[in-house]
Amino acid sequence: MQTSHAMAEVPGPAPQALDYLNADYGIRSWLFTIDHKRIAILYLLMITIMFVVGGVFAAAVRLELLTPQGDAFEADTYNKLFTMHGIVMIFFFLIPSIPAVLGNFCLPLMIGARDLAFPRINLLSWYVYMVGAVFGTFAIVAGGVDTGWTFYTPYSTTASQTNVIPAVLAGFIVGFSTILTGLNFIVTVHKMRAPGMTWFRMPLFVWAIYATSLIQMLATPVLAITLLLLVLERGLHIGIFDPALGGDPVLFQHMFWFYSHPAVYIMILPSMGVVSEIVTCFSRKQIFGYTFVAFSSLGIAVIGFLVWGHHLFVSGQSAYAGMLFSLLSFLVAIPSAIKVFNWTATLYKGKISWDTPMLYVFGFIGLFTIGGLTGLFLAALGLDVHLTDTYFVVAHFHYIMVGGAIMGYLGGLHYWWPKITGRLYPEFWAKIAAVNIFIGFNLTFFPQFLLGYLGMPRRYHAYPEEFQVLNVLSTGGAPVLGVGYLLPMVYLIWSMRYGPRASANPWRATGLEWTTPSPPTTHNFEEVPVVTQDAYDYPAMEKKVA
Amino acid sequence: MSKLLFFLPEQASSVAGPVDLFFFFMVAVSVFFSALIAVLLVFFAIRYHQSGAATAPAAGVVVGPEPEHAHAQGAMLLEIVWTVIPLGLVLVMFAWSTSLYFTLVRPPADAVAMYAVGKQWMWKFQHPEGQREINELHVPLGQAVKLTMSSEDVIHSFFVPAFRVKQDVVPGRYTQVWFRPTRVGRYHLFCAEYCGTQHSGMIGWVEVMKPEDYQAWLSGAAGGAPRQTLAQAGEQLFTERACVTCHPESGEGRGPSLGGLPGAAVTLEGGGTVVADDGYLRESILNPAAKIVAGFQPLMPTFQGQLSEEQLVQLLAYIKSLGVKPAAEAPAPPATKD
Known part of the structure; x- marks a missing residue:
């Protein structure tokens, strides 16, 4: 709190200076904007709504699992709840979260560009997202969908009586928004870097977004094809996956996971990029092993394409294919481990301050480490047989996607909040929320590891009584976690009006985005910046101060 | 008695012990690395804590000469160490778990063939002697059983936690799972692949019986022997x-x-x-x-x-x-x- 106030400054030399927020007013100025910063805000608004919707579904799921009997909801309703929780959270929140909000806002600023390479395509990608959201909303309002977010065939093409086609089309359409964003970022990084911003001077967040964009460009089209084939089979009875029509149901799983496993890296890589930014700033040090962290992002992106078969160890895939996928899945853990070690080493002999973004980074490193290590359990053929399709898997991927990806997202949102809004958030409440989320998360999801080993299958509406104690613990953690997520929504919105004004660089961070005013002007830079230093030259900055 | 720990399902098959052993190895490695990272994180965060270092520059802090280049070699050594050690460890995990897997998927020569059919939402079993069961499978203690499975509709998955085995049951083809029960008792059978409305109701029991009890059961203890094998x-x-x-x-x-x-x-x-x-x-x-x-x-x-x-x-x-x-x-x- 105090430090925040201490940093509050008068807005700048000219109080009436136009920034991207007050350069224009009215709804049209937002809906037709081609400013990457405003588009980021449009995304922020949408994904926040989606996060709330997905969170409500999650709360309902946890409520049902409080008791062994299926008593809170009908079985069909429960099945729709977890399905829609997954679809909304993955396609409409997690995948766009960091790239489309923080990436959109920061990437051009960080490389010294005035906008993305294709500003209109950037706006188009938001509209495509909105069309996908309309289909998704229709699927929900029309009665929901119950296939699980994985849409496994032949259940989704023959058996399910629910709104499969609208839901699948929602995923199909929103995928194109991802492809367009990825394309835009890749071209921007290649063509729009400021003079002197060489590849190895780029902030690691840019590297992470770049690696993510590669995956988005190359994997998402496969999802589009797969979902289209699904629609063809369900709608027109063209046999592709259904054995009764001469198809192969396991083929769907191969195609689906060829996208959806890399999609996990779409969710976690940007978060890792955020961590690299924050960990250096709040320990006032250059990152340890810049090139290792940068290349590990690319390593994850490349190897991540070759591990999809680990979702099929018990699907009837050949044992030798399983072996290969197992080995590759073990190998993809190495670049992640390298990142964790390098971040930890960065702290050594730093000047560490415990500001909110850094608290999220501590949380991220701890939870991601557990999530990553439990991933090894699932890469192990002989053990995965017992664990797959149980709550162990549910716990594992929530440690990665919630403990990892969302912690990183919130860390980044707080870190760049002064830049985005020009206001400081209340540090005291932000710290409370960060600690609250960490505790609530572990209370909710750690018991699920134990449930999984005990043998509770996932997607169970009712369950045998011996699983109840752990389920009650898990459900008990959920409200704590929920409060943790509500707090930032309240105080961040509050801060937009009442927060103290932020200086251009409240964290004394390196990076070009901090050389612009807070909030930046529409064109970001008055003149094109020239880069003469490596990223994260905190030692030089500290020397200047001394 | 067989429940060593509350989160450990009963060990009722020949592979349960080896799978648990590997699991504990994995837990040990994970605990070690999680603790290592956590301890370092907490220690550094406290030891090098400097409130407001990012927001308000502490006056008069003298920063020593740039340490990066002096330690470049040491840094490279560290990078190699923390790449090679995890790499070695995951290769050990890979070798161990893969050999375990081949035990899990290769039925022994003496395995008795039984048959399972999954459908929404029940399990149907057929014994070679002709007995048919629904949502229950009786098997003799110590006898390896090879189940050949198929599905009438969507994908299901045969999962017996006490046996540490699971195998998807896929329409249009046969899949196989085998186990050798080592403990008399009734064990949960779950469908582990989501299959629609009553997915969580597609559960049953595997009943492991002493061989003589099993013979008695076969010859009609449960409502008469079948007419035909x-x-x-x-x-x-x-x-x-x-x-x-x-x-x-x-x-x-x-x-x-x-x-x-x-x-x-x-x-x-x-x-x-x-x-x-x-x-x-x-x-x-x-x-x-x-x-x-x-x-x-x-x-x-x-x-x-x-x-x-x-x-x-x-x-x-x-x-x-x-x-x-x-x-x-x-x-x-x-x-x-x-």
Whole structure:
């Protein structure tokens, strides 16, 4: 709190200076904007709504699992709840979260560009997202969908009586928004870097977004094809996956996971990029092993394409294919481990301050480490047989996607909040929320590891009584976690009006985005910046101060 | 008694112990690395804490000379160490878990063949002696059981936590799972692959019995012994559906003789060979034109949609019971012959 106030400054030399927020007013100025910063805000608004919707579904799921009997909801309703929780959270929140909000806002600023390479395509990608959201909303309002977010065939093409086609089309359409964003970022990084911003001077967040964009460009089209084939089979009875029509149901799983496993890296890589930014700033040090962290992002992106078969160890895939996928899945853990070690080493002999973004980074490193290590359990053929399709898997991927990806997202949102809004958030409440989320998360999801080993299958509406104690613990953690997520929504919105004004660089961070005013002007830079230093030259900055 | 820890399911099969052992190894490695990172994180965060270092520059802090280059070599060494050690560890994990997996998926030679069919939302089992069960499977203690499984509708998954085995049950093909029960008792059977409304109701029990109790159960403790064994039921079908006219035991029919076929290599029309496993036999009944045996005409009609999964299994059992032509040696008991 105090430090925040201490940093509050008068807005700048000219109080009436136009920034991207007050350069224009009215709804049209937002809906037709081609400013990457405003588009980021449009995304922020949408994904926040989606996060709330997905969170409500999650709360309902946890409520049902409080008791062994299926008593809170009908079985069909429960099945729709977890399905829609997954679809909304993955396609409409997690995948766009960091790239489309923080990436959109920061990437051009960080490389010294005035906008993305294709500003209109950037706006188009938001509209495509909105069309996908309309289909998704229709699927929900029309009665929901119950296939699980994985849409496994032949259940989704023959058996399910629910709104499969609208839901699948929602995923199909929103995928194109991802492809367009990825394309835009890749071209921007290649063509729009400021003079002197060489590849190895780029902030690691840019590297992470770049690696993510590669995956988005190359994997998402496969999802589009797969979902289209699904629609063809369900709608027109063209046999592709259904054995009764001469198809192969396991083929769907191969195609689906060829996208959806890399999609996990779409969710976690940007978060890792955020961590690299924050960990250096709040320990006032250059990152340890810049090139290792940068290349590990690319390593994850490349190897991540070759591990999809680990979702099929018990699907009837050949044992030798399983072996290969197992080995590759073990190998993809190495670049992640390298990142964790390098971040930890960065702290050594730093000047560490415990500001909110850094608290999220501590949380991220701890939870991601557990999530990553439990991933090894699932890469192990002989053990995965017992664990797959149980709550162990549910716990594992929530440690990665919630403990990892969302912690990183919130860390980044707080870190760049002064830049985005020009206001400081209340540090005291932000710290409370960060600690609250960490505790609530572990209370909710750690018991699920134990449930999984005990043998509770996932997607169970009712369950045998011996699983109840752990389920009650898990459900008990959920409200704590929920409060943790509500707090930032309240105080961040509050801060937009009442927060103290932020200086251009409240964290004394390196990076070009901090050389612009807070909030930046529409064109970001008055003149094109020239880069003469490596990223994260905190030692030089500290020397200047001394 | 068998519950060592509250989150450990009972160990009731020959593989449960080895799987748990590997699990504990993984837990140990994970705890070590999580603790290492956590301790370092907390220690550094406290030891080097400097409140407001990012927001308000502390006056008069003297920063020493740039340490980066002086320690470049040490840094490289660290990078190598924390790449190579995890790499070595994951390779150990890979080797161990893969050998475990091959134990899990390769049924031993003495395994008894039983059959399972999954459908929304129940499990149906058939014993070689002809008993049929729904949502319950009785098996003898110590006897390896090989389940050949198929589905009538969507994908299901056969999961017995106490046995540490799981295998998806996929429509249109056979999948296999095997286990050797090592403890008498009733154990949960779950469907582990989401299959619709009553997915969580598609559960049952595997009941492991002492061999003598199992024999008593087989011979009618539960409502009388069945009229026919599985193979006999298959033989009856074989006659009723007129399979026998083209596939007579004499081997002189329009179709190839089936005696001694299962497990043998079959030469196909147009070159190539195929091993006559369950999947091949299934395909040859449902879609006979897919693979034609060398020297024969594609005359056989399809039986797709005309045989239930259970009937298919009966036919398979019958074909497996046929001796090598023409009765050169006494056929082995159908149960163990495979």
